[in-house]
Amino acid sequence: MREEMEEGKFAADGTYVRSFDPHDVHDRWMDGFDEKDIKMARRRKRQQERQQEEKMKAEEQDIDENGGKGELERQLLGMLKKGETVLEALQRLGAKSKKSRPVNK
Numbered sequence: 001m002r003e004e005m006e007e008g009k010f011a012a013d014g015t016y017v018r019s020f021d022p023h024d025v026h027d028r029w030m031d032g033f034d035e036k037d038i039k040m041a042r043r044r045k046r047q048q049e050r051q052q053e054e055k056m057k058a059e060e061q062d063i064d065e066n067g068g069k070g071e072l073e074r075q076l077l078g079m080l081k082k083g084e085t086v087l088e089a090l091q092r093l094g095a096k097s098k099k100s101r102p103v104n105k
Helices: 002-007 035-065 068-079 086-100
Strands: 008-010 016-018
Touching (some): 068 086
């Protein structure tokens, strides 16, 4: 009886009217989670967003400390070869740094 009441209601004329929840199908993946797990997930999500925001602020502060975006672009231009794109320079410099690292096995 309780299960039937959760799935629908009895109308005034005594007929049973089944209610349909369109979100019920989408929420089945959450069947194994209780309220405590959901609250923990929300807390972790907020914490992750705060950490990401702090990281972005630290990066912006680092850029400002190094003379701003314009100064960093001037330094980058000094690293580029004639006709080389930024992506090509990163690949070239990345390959050099991999070769220069000692292998630890």
